[in-house]
Amino acid sequence: MTAPIADQSAEQLPRPTRLSEVKGWFFTADQLLFDWFLARQRDRSEPGDLLELGAYMGKSAIFLGARRRAGERFTVCDLFDSPAEDVSNSREMRKSYATLTRRAFEANYLAFHEELPTIVQGLSSIVSDHVDEGSVRFAHIDASHLYEHVHGDILAVRELLTGSGVVVMDDYRAEHCPGVAAATWQAVANEGLRPICITGTKFYGTWGDPEPLQEALLEWIGARGDIWHEVQYVNGAPLVRLSAKGAEEPAHPVSRYRSTGARGAQRAAAQAPGASAARPGPRPPFPSRGALRRVALDVLPPVLTRAVMNARKRARTR
Known part of the structure; x- marks a missing residue:
């Protein structure tokens, strides 16, 4: 399922020159947290693969792919152009993701990476057929906004994560998708999911022990000095809340098309064969004040x- 779809040539698709040009919502606080969690896992040599359920145009997938270590597998599961199997999900897809296509995702991803991740095109409920149990160290859930589907995604990811793996829930508090909030906090109350931290858009949790992660996270935040935070308690357990407005973003993957901006186009035109014939001649001298x-x-x-x-x-x- 990793082969690109070839019904439209790459030349006809947009070529993002930087991550910010890829459509999607991936704010600074979450970029910083993705980077921090993945760097900590790397530094501690924690084994495991990466997983994303719901990719939209690939913004967070491109970011995650740049943190994949050699020998690891990165799996992206999304419906893309495929029809949903139920009326409610089909209605949501038409409303929220009418322009979503697999080839657009692939074009964006390949602008920053040599090869595609493992792509599973279909409902997120089938991801367990393609990813081994206990093999994932970091999972990002951003697929359906409907309670039934999100609840199923959480239960599936619980089986796929390693003992210390981290799961990220998108839109856990957005007013337009209360089903995500219901499924997230139900998992905390009834399914053993333990909160680590939250931002304005994402919830970070684990089925392992959150305390070492929270202690290291608070130490990192204190050392930076540009991230606002507080610690609240939910049912007696600590929960770090943070915001990173104005903070410096982590390193972004570099696009292969980064030099094709206006200046790059001018340079390319000047170097093209026959360009000298099209170059304008010298400017006429500007008239003197007396003239x-x-x-x-x-x-x-x-x-x-x-x-x-x-x-x-x-x-x-x-």
Whole structure:
């Protein structure tokens, strides 16, 4: 399922020159947290693969793919162009993701990476057929907004995560998708999911022990100094809440098309065969101030011309 769809050539698709040009919502606080969790796992040599349920145009997938270590597998599961199997999900797809296509995702991803991730095109409920149990260290759930589907995604990811794996829930508090909030907090209350931290858009949790992660996270936040945070308690358990407005974003993957902006296009045009014939000639010299005065006197009405001449004579005799 990893082969690109070839019904539209790459030349016809947009070529993002930076991550910010890829459509989607992936704010600074969450970029920083994705980077921090993945870097901590790397530094501690924690094993496991990466997983994303729901990819839209690939913004967070591109970011995740840049943090994949050698030998690891990154799986992306999304319906893309496929029809949903139920009326409610089909209605949501038409309303929220009418322009979503697999080839657009692939074009965006390949602008930043040499090869595609493992793509599972279909409902997120089938992801367990393609990802081994206990093999995932970091999972991002951003697929359906309907309670039944999100609840199923959470239960599936619980089986796929390693013992210390981290799951991220998107839109856990957005007013337009209360089903995500219901499924997220139900998992906390009834399914053993333990909160680590929250941002304005995403919930971070684990079925392992959250305390070491929270302690290390608070130490990192304190050392940075540009991230606002507080610690609240939910049913007696600590929960870190943070915001990163104005904070510096982590390193972004670099696009292969980064030099095709306006300046790059000008350079390419200048270097193209036959470009010298199209180059403009040297600019004519700009007229001197005296020449401009003479032209003005020639075109002004006689009354104004005499007034100007008299004023100049008075100025010279002073």
